[in-house]
Amino acid sequence: MTQTRLIAAACVVLAWLLLCLWAWRRARRHEAQQALALQALNAPAPEDTLLVAYASQTGYAESLAAQTADSLRAGGLNVRVASMDQLDLARLAAYRRMLFVVSTYGEGDPPDAAAAFAGQMQQAPGAGALKGAQYAVLALGDSEYAQFCGFGHRLNDWLHAQGAAPLFDLVEVDNDDAAALRHWQHHLGLLAGRSDLPDWEAPVYESWRLADRTLLNPHSQGGPCYLLTLTPPAEGPRPWQAGDIAEIGPRLERGGPLQPHREYSIASLPEDGAVQLLVRQMRGADGELGLGSGWLTHVAQAGDEIALRVRANRNFHAPADARPMILVGNGTGLAGLRALIKSRRAAGHRRNWLVFGERNAANDWFCREEINGWREDGTLERVDAVFSRDQGERRYVQHRLREQADEVRAWLDAGAAIYVCGSLQGMAGGVDAALQDILGAERLQALQHTGRYRRDVY
Structure with a gap:
């Protein structure tokens, strides 16, 4: 009986030693990978290199960052991957395009590995350090917490404050929501210029x-x-x-x-x-x-x-109340705005201003009769249509907003929300720049935080 117990005890000790050996080797392998990643990060980067950075508490964000990098490389892009504990403002400034995959820990806190970077965010200069750079954020979180995706939102705001411009709007993922991840993949396909990148997880149609x-x-x-x-x-x-x-x-x-x-x-x-x-x-x-x-x-x-x-695209749902709405879009971006106008009409909310842009009034005035009907019955208080090719100088929706700056401010002073739908390249950035000039960057960011500035751009 004693010999049996000794053998059993020896087996337990051996299993524990093997587990320790496995953990030690895993830690050494991870350290080696981190050292190689840091070495690559410190090497001069080709101008077109795209940085994928992650902040992970459980390893999930790191895994998604690796999948993100693989998708971009499949499109022929140069990509570097780094943990945020390897980054500072100087290293970020070496890249013109950056993608961040970040978790939120607890009530809005950064993952442990990103704590030092979060401290730098509080100390860094307020503007201009990343001017000319572009970024996007995939924010992972749990909507049961009050500060849902809190660190992702803080990072997004900080990057914007440093002068960087969004490649596309922040994507929130609630407990590994597959639909939100497919939306992220959709943007990766656009960045990579590839329409055939396989879905990480196919939708159930x-x-x-x-x-x-x-x-x-x-x-x-x-x-x-x-x-x-x-x-x-x-x-x-x-x-x-x-x-x-x-x-x-x-x-x-x-x-x-x-x-x-x-x-x-x-x-x-x-x-x-x-x-x-x-x-x-x-x-x-x-x-x-x-x-x-x-x-x-x-x-x-x-x-x-x-x-x-x-x-579901919660960020672009219509306001529940009767606040005024400024709806801005170009081309097929009218689709999302059309549904919003229909929703407002059904609810009896009639203070709506549509600003729509296309090429020529004669051939590209999509849904013109329907829009004219909404203007006549009061669903649309105001319609501004801009056609870029109908005059010698190209004119777009952002030009009309600048021309109507006083009216834009008056509507916002009355509590209006701004919804933008359409092309990311050109229109969305142009509208954002126009609104910053009209309102100031601080007020525009406040509108975004309170849900009064929303975009569905692609």
């Missing part, structure tokens, strides 16, 4: 049908733009709100396998009985149709099954 496809801009100087009507599955659609997103599973051919998803702003309400989308036909440098727009505007035919999943 419903089977909708293409009921109608109407060309909105015949003879336009730009790509053809279509209004698509998609009818729900037999069991009925899941409800959605104005501002939500349709995730589409495109196909290269009718009946072919699903390809990586695409995202489109929904232009209708559930009460309309269908999901409507505004989709512009996109072509690559080789003349080939884009994956998503090619499927929806050319390959799929009336009656064909469309794999669709509605994704």
Whole structure:
């Protein structure tokens, strides 16, 4: 009996020693990886290198940062990955583009590995150190905490205060929400210039049908733009709100396998009985149709099954109250604004100002009759349409906002919210710069923090 106990005890000790050896080797391997990463970080970076930085408490953010880097490298980009405990303002200033994947610990605190960097954030100069750089933040958190994604938001504000401009708006992830991660991947695909990056986790789609496809801009100087009507599955659609997103599973051919998803702003309400989308036909440098727009505007035919999943986009939902709204967008960005206007009309909230931009009034005034009807019945108090090619000097929505600076300030003084939908390149940055000039950076940031400045840009 004593010998049996001794053997058992020896086995326990041996298992403990093996566990210690495994932990020691793992720690040494991690230290070696960190040392190599720091060595690479200190080496001169090619000008086009993109930095992916992470702040992780449990390892999840580190894993997502690695997946992020892999997706970008698949698009041919030069990428460096670093933990935020290896970074300071001087190192960040060496990069023109930066992506951050950061967790929040407890009530808004940074992960332990980012504590030193968070301290530097409080001491660093207030403006200009990162002027000319671009960034994006994937903020991981738990909505059960009051300071949901608190560190991610603090980091986002700090980067903006240093003069950096957002590549796209902060993406919040509530407890590894797959839909939010797909939204992040959507932006990575745009950055990498790749429409075929595989989804990390494929959406679970419903089977909708293409009921109608109407060309909105015949003879336009730009790509053809279509209004698509998609009818729900037999069991009925899941409800959605104005501002939500349709995730589409495109196909290269009718009946072919699903390809990586695409995202489109929904232009209708559930009460309309269908999901409507505004989709512009996109072509690559080789003349080939884009994956998503090619499927929806050319390959799929009336009656064909469309794999669709509605994704909630809480940041772009309409205000619940009757506060005034300034709705700004260009091109197919009218889709998200159209749904918001419909929602406001249904609620009887009529103080709405639409600022819309496109190429030519004759060919690109999307949904013109509908918008004129809303203006006549009082749904829209004001409509400003800007057409960039209708005069010698190019004019865009941001120019109209600057011209109407006093009116913009008056609406905001009356409690208005600003919603922006459309292209990230050009329009979104131009509108943001115009609003900063009109209101000042501090007031604009305050509007963002209180939910009165919201964007759905792509």
